[in-house]
Amino acid sequence: MDVFLGIDTSCYTTSLCLVDGAYRIVADERRLLTVKPGKRGLSQSEMVYQHVRNLPDLTEKLVPSLAGNTIRAVAVTNKPRRREDSYMPAFLSGIGYGRSIAALLGVPLYTVSHQENHLLAVLRGTGYTDIPFRALHISGGTTDFLSVCPDAEGLDITRIGGTSDISAGQFIDRVGVALGLPFPAGKSVDMESRDFLDTAKGTAVFYKDGEVSFSGPESDIQRRIVAGETEKGPLCAETLKIVWRGIRKLLERTEGDKTSLLVAAGGVMENTYLRSALAAYAQREGFSFLPAEKGYSADNASGAAFWAALRST
Known part of the structure; x- marks a missing residue:
């Protein structure tokens, strides 16, 4: 073969x-x-x-x-x-x-x-x-919202939004490491958060001209950890809720886009909560959501x- x-x-x-x-x-x-x-x-x-x-x-x-x-x-x-x-x-x-x-x-x-x-x-x-699509590439080093067109060399990619400072993956890793979790912290944050997602809230995410910022929320959580707020579950859940708010802001910017497919990749998209939140959002808004097969986002x-x-x- x-x-x-x-x-x-x-x-x-x-x-x-x-x-x-x-x-x-x-x-x-x-x-x-x-x-x-x-x-x-x-x-x-x-x-x-x-x-x-x-x-x-x-x-x-x-x-x-x-x-x-x-x-x-x-x-x-x-x-x-x-x-x-x-x-x-x-x-x-x-x-x-x-x-x-x-x-x-x-x-x-x-x-x-x-x-x-x-x-x-x-x-x-x-x-x-061979149909153009939108994509989220969310990983330890990247948070990009993309317009993608397949071509003979692979994928012709144009960045249409993302983060102006740290990536979603850096935000998650920094909080996780500060709480004593191993690096990279994505899997551990996922597990720790699960019993606290229903009640987690979190701070607002700054957004301007297609760019979100996670540095303010990350600094806020780090200060609270230093001050003694170290219960892992609630802070991990709060971090993920903030990441989802940022993703929502990126998606809302192009809600009128006629491109019907959203592809999601990158290590952060292995997260159970973020995958389910994106799937539910896509269903409400009427576009197709295509994540990687489980285990192949990372x-x-x-x-x-x-x-x-x-x-x-």
């Missing part, structure tokens, strides 16, 4: 993925980069170091899935966004690995940006679309693998 290899070396996950010609997952191997307790991130040099160590291990785990299969193409993420000024050293690990594998096998090598990879991971479940290489398959068939 023909299979297609995707590679993604993002800020906090090393990922390899194989899909078949029908875009089904054949193998998916990932490893989170290690962040010391109490820390909120890694330097780029440390990311590159860990990716270089992880790639051989993940490759060895992938090998059994190649029995009876043949890799026909490779796709790798090469930068954060499809822009000339977009660059991040972490992706060099994957690019070098992808070039080597493609050269050894004598197969095509394709590149996509990390942002395209996230959105393609969602579209893989539908077999792609960093993974399935979008790149999907792109390799599309380019080869």
